[in-house]
Amino acid sequence: MSRTAGATVFKAETMDRAQLQDVAEAARLGKVIAFPTDTVYGLGSSAFDEAAIKRIYRIKGRPEGKPLPLLVHSIDAARPWMEWNRAAEALSRRFWPGGLTLILRSSVEGRRLPFSPDTLAVRVPNHPLLQKTIELSGCPWASTSANRSGAPALVEGTQVVASFEGLVDYIIDGKRAPGTESTLVDATRTPAAVLRSGCISLSRINEVLSHG
Structure with missing residues (x-):
């Protein structure tokens, strides 16, 4: 662990459970975390904390009209926030955890999240350390890629430290991320439609939808 101007930096490979718990609790309390995933590095915090979400928008320079996707640690953790359907069931069981982001209609509970979105995007990352941290936090994370809006996504921990050390509260510096963003599927449509190609072809x- 090291401290920079405004951020505590952990090396992912040496983090113990107590440090994971510290980061998880910080996220739950609305601190902003930068972290590695199985796609690119991300920024995130509690999806329940409106101030934290607004801060992420400011850090990234992202318009508030573009909702932030949710990261959760399991399929069961995703279900309460959206109206699940057959396409979501089939795709999530095949590709989660992994590089698939699903768009679904918000459930009653989902519409109570800040900014009251009618639809939500959600993903379970295939990154055990991140999954565990999200699970320990006890809440879904509002998340986005760790880059300025319109700039390339960051894939190295050193890049994230250099870009965000004075802007976020915690940085998990891990291995180089693969660099291909998740595939985005709109499962509110019939049939479901791919809106962004990514690491799942x-x-x-x-193939999954045809057998769903």
Whole structure:
């Protein structure tokens, strides 16, 4: 662990459970975390904390009209926030944890989240350390890629430290991220539609949907 101007930096490979708990509790309390994932580095905090979400928008320079996706630690943790359907069930069971982001209609509980979105995007990352940290926090995380809006996503912990050390509260400096963003599927449509290609190919998505 090291401290920079405004951020505590942990090396992912040496973090123990107590440090994971510290980061999880910080996220629960609305602190902003930068972290590695199985796609690119991300920024996130409690999806319940409106002030934290607004801060992420400011840090990234993202318009508030663009809702932040949710990161959760499991399929069961995603269910309360959206109206689940057959396409979501089939795709999540095949590709979660992993590089698939699903858009679904918000449930009654989901519409109570800050900014009251009608739809939500959600993903379970295939990154055990991040999954455990989210689980320990006890809340879904509002998240976005760790980059300024319109700039390339960051894939190295050193890049994240250099770019965000004075702007976020905690940074988890891990291995180089793969660098390919998640595949984005709109499961509110019938049939479900791929809105952004990513690390899961269109052919694999269509194969699951055709048997769903």
